[in-house]
Amino acid sequence: MGYSYRDAGVDIQAGNEVVERIKPAVARTLRPEVLGGLGGFGGLFKLDLGKYPDPVLVSGTDGVGTKLRLAFQMNRHDSIGQDAVAMCVNDILVQGAEPLFFLDYLAVGKVAPERVAKVVGGVARGCEMAGCALIGGETAEMPGFYAEDEYDIAGFSVGVVNRNQLIDGSKIRVGDVLMGLPSTGLHSNGYSLARKVFEPYSLEEVFPELGEPLGEALLRPTRIYVQSILPLLQEGEVLGMAHITGGGLTDNVPRVLPAGLGVKIDTSAWDRPPIFTLLQRLGEVDWPEMYRTFNMGIGFVLIVRPEDVGAVSRKLADLGEKSFVIGSVVLGEGVSY
Template sequence: MGYTYRDSGVDIEAGSTAVELMKPAVKRTMRPEVLGGLGGFGGLFALDLKKFSNPVLVSGTDGVGTKLRLAFQMDKHDTIGQDAVAMCVNDILVQGAEPLFFLDYLAVGKLDPERVANIVTGVAKGCELAGCALVGGETAEMPGFYPEEEYDVAGFSVGAVNREDLIDGSKIQEEDVLIGLPSSGFHSNGYSLVRKIFAPYAMDTVFPELGEPLGEALLRPTRIYVKTVLQLLSKHQILGMAHITGGGLTENIPRVLPEGLGLRISISSWEVPALFTLIQRLGEIEAAEMRRTFNMGIGFVLIVHPDEVKAVQDELQSLGEMSYVIGEVTRGKGVEYV
């Protein structure tokens, strides 16, 4: 009897089993605009032209990076998918776009149906938190390319905003105010450095300042800010926004500023979470390096006119969201920390 595809390491039946296991989680992400179901050659989405009468489509793509190594180490795979979604939807949110749908790409060394379903369940959870539909994806079994116990996950999201509501930062002026929203930890950035510094410690180590196992703190998924921010945009004028990813506060906020403007950030205006102070201490990392590598406890930043600050913070509080006035826009260039 001749060789089969399974003999080469690719199990088509396992792929079909994985799809069946993930269907309930995917179904929970559906929106009325989705046409068809999971399993087609393409995901179908009919844009609501009553809601978006002058639409601009906004897209973003990203992965999770070396945070995946911790998921392998802990054999915990149900949250990493949320990271993949968050990195995309938070980015397109910055321009005022509502995320509409998401597609994931999962490449594995050996297809374990339950593990794949766990990963995609995390993707679906992220989509639920963002209010977008998981309209499709791809799971590729690649023996000999990835080790059997490893995988990579990435994806992309497409959103829409009416052209007149597009937020491009062009209205930002000197003395406008920065409002920071808390992160849930390192999110999905800086993990090459994180893994290097925490390499000597077991994932079940409980540092007194953390009060929980190290692995739980490090694998906590990236926050998704979509529903909170879309509520704000429906009631208040937000002049600019920044998703604090690689580059930290130092590099991400200036990306949305007009030419000739900089920032002054008050480092005492929020309490930096213990996870950040711990890694700084263990790695003897300089403050400037921390601020351009990690989010320092601020995952998303809103820029508003001074007259709007109280109303925006009151609205955030009513939504159950903490917020901090962390600085202001200045003349000049770059970021000054005071």
């Protein structure tokens, strides 16, 4: 009797079991525009041209990076999917786009249905938080390429904005104000450095400044800002936005500025989550390196006119969102602190 696909390490039946396990979670993300269900060769989505008569589609893709290593070490797989969603939908949100749908790609060494269902369940939960539909995905079993208990995940999101409501930063001027929205911690960036600094320590260790096990602080999922930001965009008060990912405030804020403009940031304007201070102290990391590697407690930045700060701040508060005035636009290039 010859070899089977299962003998080679690929279990089709286990993959089918995963599909059945995730169906309820996926169903909770569906929007009226979704046509069909799971199992097709492509996800179908009918764009609402009544709401978006002059649509511009905005797309984004990203992964979670070496934060996955912590999920493996802690055997915690229920939140990493939210990270994948957040990294994509927050990026397309920067241009004013409403996230419409999301697809995930999960590559595993061996399909363990319960673990895969937890990962995809986190993806679905993130989609619910972002208001977008999980309309498709792929779980690729790749024996010999990944270890049996390891995987990688990537996400792909598509959103839409009317052309006249695109936010591209072109209206930003000197004197405009930066407003920062808090992060939950490292989100999904800088983990290669963070893991190097914390390598000598147990993930179960409770540092006094954290008040919780180190692993819990490091694995906390990335915030999704969609529900706090989309309601703000109808009045035209927001001139530019930045998602603070790899490169930190130092590299991400200038991406939305017109040529010849920079920003001055007041780092005393918000309280840094203690994980950053601990990381800097134990690793003796230079502060400029910290601000160029990590979000330092600010996960999303808005740029508004000075006269609109009060109104935007009140609207954010009504939505349950904290905000801080963290700096201003100045002549020059880059970021100064």
